[in-house]
Amino acid sequence: MALAKARADSDAAAVKQLEASGPPDANDAKKVFAFNDRIFPLWPPSNVAWIKSLRTSAPALRADDPKNFHDFGDGFRFSSEKLAPD
Numbered sequence: 001m002a003l004a005k006a007r008a009d010s011d012a013a014a015v016k017q018l019e020a021s022g023p024p025d026a027n028d029a030k031k032v033f034a035f036n037d038r039i040f041p042l043w044p045p046s047n048v049a050w051i052k053s054l055r056t057s058a059p060a061l062r063a064d065d066p067k068n069f070h071d072f073g074d075g076f077r078f079s080s081e082k083l084a085p086d
Helices: 001-008 014-020 030-042 045-064 066-083
Strands: none
Touching: 001 014, 001 030, 030 045, 030 066, 045 066
16 A cells, blocks of 8 residues: 555655565564554544544653553553554
């Protein structure tokens, strides 16, 4: 999807980068989520808004309840590692 969009936009630099990197290793959650940053602009607007709201509220959530925020991060990482291959 990202490669098709880069080609449609005639973005030669992005095409070159995407062709060189290939798809992310599905068994490496960090690579999958790093790749998601590339395709973030292609997501539906409602998904983009949700992610932006999470990123915007993160500092306040961390300050208000550091342990809960830390636990959320641990759970998210655990889930990501288990679900990314699927």
